[in-house]
Amino acid sequence: MLRIWRGLLAATPLALGLALSAGHADAQQRDRPIRLVVNVGLQNLDPIASPSFVTRNFAYMVFDTLVAMDSKGEYRPQMLESWQASPDRMVWTFRLRSGLEFHDGTAVTAEDAVASIRRWGQRDSIGRRMMAATRDIKVVDPATFVLELSQPFGHVIEALGKPSVHVPFVMPARIANATPPTTPVREIMGSGPFLFDRDAWVPGERTHFRRNPAYKPREEAADGLAGGKRPLAERVEFLTMTDVSLRAAALTQGEVDYLEYAPFDYLPRFRRDRNLVLSQAGGISQIMGGVSINHHLPPFNNLAMRRAVQAALDRTEIVAAHGLPEGMASPDCVSIFMCGTTYTNEAGGDIIRQPSLERARALLQEAGYNNERVVILQPADSALINPMALVVIDRLKRAGINLDVQASDWSSIAGRWVAREPIERGGWNLVPVVYTGFDMSDPLSNVGIGYNCTNNQPWGYCVEAMKPVLEAYAAESDPAKRKALAAELQRLAIENVTFPISGQFRSPAVWRAELKGVIDFGFPVMWNIERAR
16 A cells, blocks of 8 residues: 555555455445545635635535536536526526425525525626626525516526536525625535535545435436436545645555546556546536736736737647647637637637747837736646646746746635735736636636626726627527627637636546446536445
């Protein structure tokens, strides 16, 4: 057995001693926790306050959603028994399934659903737009609530079924009503398939969950995030291991069961190992790198400065930092919605198709840049972001930007990222980041479009010309018209450099073959998984 992360092994012994009988050892092997190695450590628990993917993954363990996306990208009732729209689609009636309970044994009611929607609707991009189009959302009885629109909004179900940051998870009304959306909730009380063991939580290192015996799954089979979420494992653990070689060794020797992201250098070896299974998820599950720009602060409240950053980003060079096998990267993709998704298009693509340091330097001169300090936050603990961040940093330095590189763990960066502080009080100018197609593939959730001119986002971009187009898209239900509007939104986003993209690629998960029932969906969901017996 590998002698790595000794503190963890001491706290959660594998008990594979030679003195055990073979039968006893096999039983303990089956009953030990399913261990998932997450990309970054979990420090923030509130999926509404935090934009972190690891917080989203945590929340899917302990919370549940009203609507859920299946593997085909279709939206299905989850906590809901049904929904019904009026003929003009201006009034929506929702009814909860019977028997839903929070982890403290109290019933989930329509009041909880309404309070959770209201809190989420103050924080999320698509949620804010839905609530802006809403006249009222009210409780009819303990199982029923009604959403009444004041103006057309063609994305009600898509909003309630949003699969990634920020997900409209349901929590008790007493918590949702008492906590502003930017303030993390103190009590984690969900109704999901697993119970959070707070006493065993070591922030940033390990998180423990126990099966929720009172969870009532839907009757149909699990499919993506939808269907019957059956918690089959008695215990699940999220672990953090920053050294990718140790991750790989721990997986191959059976000390952990599942890696959220397979280290790219080990993919050929993993493919040859019959004891391992590589994710085949593509399309919307792919990843897009980018650079989050703080439009609030100088110097990037200057369009020419933002265009200089965009011109310097060489997607081929940046994605190459991962050493990906052939066929796993799409550096030629110029769509902010990502290639292979519903709204893929090339509007504005000529602006970014050919990167140029020379053009970046000319734009810096045009902007009147005088070597002012630019703070860039480097997520040094993220195996997914850091290799790309190092290339971004190098390219920007070569373009002539005076970078103050501040390396830190992702959880700390996420806290600074969402704060609006001046540079002298911990503020920032640039952050290399990654998003999945779940976050980027729709204009209302896309980080470079959906948050336009809103007060609840850290980037601060506001493109006046984008406002009427985005409003038209939000009201539209015709697919062809939506695509035309999405193309115009992309053109405006690229021209105004709301969020410069830095390359698209696949980053598959990998798990041990003894795990049965794994749902291959693009990010880890731990229901329906059990060990082969």
